[in-house]
Amino acid sequence: MNLQTLAVHAGITSDATSAAVAPSIELSTTFEHAADGTRGSAGLEYIREDNPNQRQLEAALCALEGGATALAFASGMAASVTLLDSLDGPGEIVLPLDVYHGVRRYCREVLPKRGFVLREADFADARAVAALIGPATQLVWCETPSNPQMFVTDIAAIAEATHRYGSLLVADNTFATPLLQNPLALGADVVMHSTTKYLAGHSDALGGALVFARDDTFAQGVRARRTLSGAIAAPFNTWLTLRGIRSLAPRMEFHCRNAGALAVFLEKHPAIARVNYPGLESHVGHAIAARQMRGFGGMLSVRCSGGRDAALRIASRLRIFTNATSLGGVESLVEHRQSVESAGSTTPDDLLRVSVGIEHIDDLIADWQQALK
Numbered sequence: 001m002n003l004q005t006l007a008v009h010a011g012i013t014s015d016a017t018s019a020a021v022a023p024s025i026e027l028s029t030t031f032e033h034a035a036d037g038t039r040g041s042a043g044l045e046y047i048r049e050d051n052p053n054q055r056q057l058e059a060a061l062c063a064l065e066g067g068a069t070a071l072a073f074a075s076g077m078a079a080s081v082t083l084l085d086s087l088d089g090p091g092e093i094v095l096p097l098d099v100y101h102g103v104r105r106y107c108r109e110v111l112p113k114r115g116f117v118l119r120e121a122d123f124a125d126a127r128a129v130a131a132l133i134g135p136a137t138q139l140v141w142c143e144t145p146s147n148p149q150m151f152v153t154d155i156a157a158i159a160e161a162t163h164r165y166g167s168l169l170v171a172d173n174t175f176a177t178p179l180l181q182n183p184l185a186l187g188a189d190v191v192m193h194s195t196t197k198y199l200a201g202h203s204d205a206l207g208g209a210l211v212f213a214r215d216d217t218f219a220q221g222v223r224a225r226r227t228l229s230g231a232i233a234a235p236f237n238t239w240l241t242l243r244g245i246r247s248l249a250p251r252m253e254f255h256c257r258n259a260g261a262l263a264v265f266l267e268k269h270p271a272i273a274r275v276n277y278p279g280l281e282s283h284v285g286h287a288i289a290a291r292q293m294r295g296f297g298g299m300l301s302v303r304c305s306g307g308r309d310a311a312l313r314i315a316s317r318l319r320i321f322t323n324a325t326s327l328g329g330v331e332s333l334v335e336h337r338q339s340v341e342s343a344g345s346t347t348p349d350d351l352l353r354v355s356v357g358i359e360h361i362d363d364l365i366a367d368w369q370q371a372l373k
């Protein structure tokens, strides 16, 4: 089946008693078992381990990413941290310089205490990354396109370098979504999602996920770690996320079209020094993005000609684009990223990150036009 069809149908199982077409929310925290602990036919016991809504979402994510198994989490950070905590030190972890700031902070603040050495590199340069990968490497983390500078990583090239030493490649696929990019097919071992963004799609459900290429001892170890840490999502959130996924294909089509048109408009405007959007031919990663993505996504960032002050002025003048963090919802958002990233931010102070929503493109361009005047 095509991804568009899968997005509508994957994971959807109807209730046998009511024949309801839409999934229901199962709030029960516990499931009846026999006196000796033998589980019922569904194999469920306690909500922190597994539950019906979680299963449905995981089945959908597995199908969309082409994985062997998937795990849903309470947030993207819960997914990332549970994965990182499942590694046994000592060893080395290779990380992009431009990576989601929460992941960078966790890696810098916590992992060295557990015996890990961090190696940070510019992932737009696959050769520089490959030079850092060696026998001590336990994990390589990539994020493409990256948040917020929109760098593009050649997933297949990094996967090859990673596997030369038997290490694992994790790819944060939040910006692209499985509709536009499938890292497992390009050689990654694990895909990470903040489902809070495009997958849920309506800025109302926090969540995260990991999709594994193989259901091996590592994947099972992460699953066991999730049960111990309790990093799972509540049934209402997994239900909302699956609901969002069903309209992912048409939403992504609008996000891509609007972002592409806005990028072209902004690139010509004298108040904008640079537009970071992989769909533009001026983007250094354009050729790689065109090869590994089916669309260039709804995210872009701009560098403002007048520096930090100009960036803040433009952001405060925008009306349809709300100044808020997060991304991937139907509504357009803008954010002066450096102002909200924690210490150690690598984001330039003249940069605005833009999450282009699914409003009418004429209104979105008119909003920038008046803000840039």
Ligand SMILES: *Cc1c(COP(=O)(O)O)cnc(C)c1O
Binding pocket: 075, 076, 077, 078, 100, 102, 143, 147, 172, 174, 175, 193, 194, 195, 196, 197, 206, 207, 208
């Ligand atoms: C938001 C985000 C995260 C973190 O996910 P949460 O759901 O907020 O915990 C990780 N990576 C990227 C690229 C993100 O945009």
